[in-house]
Every structure is written in structure tokens, then in C-alpha cells.
Amino acid sequence: MKYTSLQLDALKEVINIGGGHAATSISKLVARKIEMDVPAVKILSYHELYQDILADNVEVHAVISGIVGEYGGIVLFVVADDAVAKLAELMLGSSSSDKAVKMSAVSELTNIISNSFLGAIGKLLEVQLQSSLPVIQDDYFGAVISSAYVALDQYDDQIMVIRNEFTYAKERLDASLFLIPETGVIDRIVKSLGI
């Protein structure tokens, strides 16, 4: 995987637009302002990923949806325990102790985020992109992320990590969105941007 810094910047801008739309959709939905940090587009080894972003032995709630349309891949939403409670509270308007209710609220939220994220990217690139219904699983971050990349034929020791982080009322929501495209998709995106 070799990309110029200009290509990576362009990709970052695409993700920024996608993430911005996603943050706006949630803000509208919960009638509160959710912000999104400047996205990270980095090529990292698994070792760096676990060191810089999240350790491999951390238990997370992972929500995965497939990308349906012109480009293949998956959108992975990784949420820490306390963020699940916070997000569910935002969605439901009150706190709930029922785990199933919380997870279902977060799953629904993810569906909205993924679709507005993909919709915005698709619009920019003039292709149709949607996400399939999300699958939710609690597991170790290391197991989730390595299995996701391998399932999409990305076998390199170095992986391209495309990630957005969300904040609410200046407080960091421990939730990150990863975009894991199928092989060749990044090249096509960069190409269609004319860079």
C-alpha cells in the first residue's frame, strides 16, 4: 500500500464529509449537538493500532454493517461500555438499565450513522452506497479488528485505518467509526477524485 500524502489528504477530506453528515444526522435525531473530530487516515501496523488507538484486549461493543453498492467493504462502529449507556440515553431520552434496549438503540444509531456516512461519500463520488443491517457483538477489540480486515482480504501487516471519533458536549464519546474497504476500493476512490 503506497499513497502520496496528497492522496491521503484527499481521502481524509472524503471521510471528513462523510463523518460530518453522520454527526449532523445524529444531532438531528437526538436534538443535541454531536460533533466529530477531524478524521484519522493512517497506515498502521497492528502493533501501532493497538498501542495508539485501542489495546487488543479491551472488550468493546462492535457494530458491523456491510457496504452495499458500487464499492464493497464494511463499516465498523466500536463503542466502549460507558459510551453505550450515554448514546442509548441520547437516543431514548432517558437512561435504561435494560441491556437489550440499550444495544438496540445503539444498533439503530449505528445504522443511521453508517448510512449517512456512506450516503455522503457516495454523493461526492457519484456512486450509490448503503449499509446492510448491522450485526452487533461484544468482543475483544483485537479479535474484532483483525477478523474484519482478514474477512475483507486485507492481509497486510500494515492496514489503512480510517477512523472518526465523536464528541458530545465537549465530552469525548468513546465511539469510533472505522471504514474498512475491500481491496482496490481506496485506489478507485482516489482515482475518482482525479488525484
Place this chain on the structure above:
Amino acid sequence: MELTQKEIKVSIADYKLASSPDKMLTVGLGSCVGTFIYDERVGIGGLSHIMLPDSKPFVGKGTINPAKFADLALPAMVAELKKGAPSSNLKAKIVGGANMFNFNSLSANGNVGQRNIQAVKEMLQALQIPLLAEHVGGKTGRTMIVDLKDFKTMVRLVHSQIVYI
């Protein structure tokens, strides 16, 4: 002098050797497979964390990290173990190979976890190492901790479930 028990971490696409009384662990096994091969009499063992079954499709496409593939990692690790124990009596335990998120419905690549388990088992057979115990398949990720004092293998699943094999 009392020997302190070290805990040696094996990363994804790597393998390491250690001896009693140390512990070795590898975390976040999803579709990956962890293979513990050891010799009880000599008190040594190796732990490998492979990602893929077969290196052949990748030959000629850049540098190959042998520790990433079942077909290369296990023979290499066993060769190193045999240096420390020439007339060794090796045994194996394997953990992992889950099909998380039902990925086979999302990817054309199929069930990598199942293929990894198959490849590791075939490799062990080829190396004539008996497989003593396994905790494989299913849908959840695992962490594997092996104790070179008694060769017990602890498998930790999410929500603090623990199984010994």
C-alpha cells in the same frame, strides 16, 4: 533463588518460545488461531498466532512473514523447539478460528476461521504432533494464556468467561 514467572506476549502474526516457569499469552484471537506446542519433560513451549491458512497465494507478492501463515509458522516454530529439545515429545493445543459477525455472508473470502483451524490441524498431522485439546470455532473472540509450569491453557472469552483446556 526463586524464579520469577514472566508473562510473554505473542502478537498477531508472530510466534515465540519460552520455558518453565514462564507464561505466554496471545490476545484477541478472532478468526486467527493460536497454537501452543510444548514438551513437558524439557519444560519448553512455543506459542504461535497465525492469521491465514496458506502462504502459497502470496508467493512473489512482496515479503512474506512466515509467522502469519499456518503452513510456514508451525514448521518454523517446531524446528526452533527441536533445537532446544532434539529428542522431543511434542504435543499441541489450539484455540481460536471463530467466525465473527458471520463474515462469510459479508465477504467472498468465506469462513477464514474454519480454514485456519483446518490448516493448523493438517500441519500438526504432517509434523506428527498429537493435538491434545482445542477450543475452536464458534462466533466469539478469545484470549489464550499458557502456563509452562503445568502446560494448562486458559481460554478467556468476553464477559470474563474462562475455560481451561
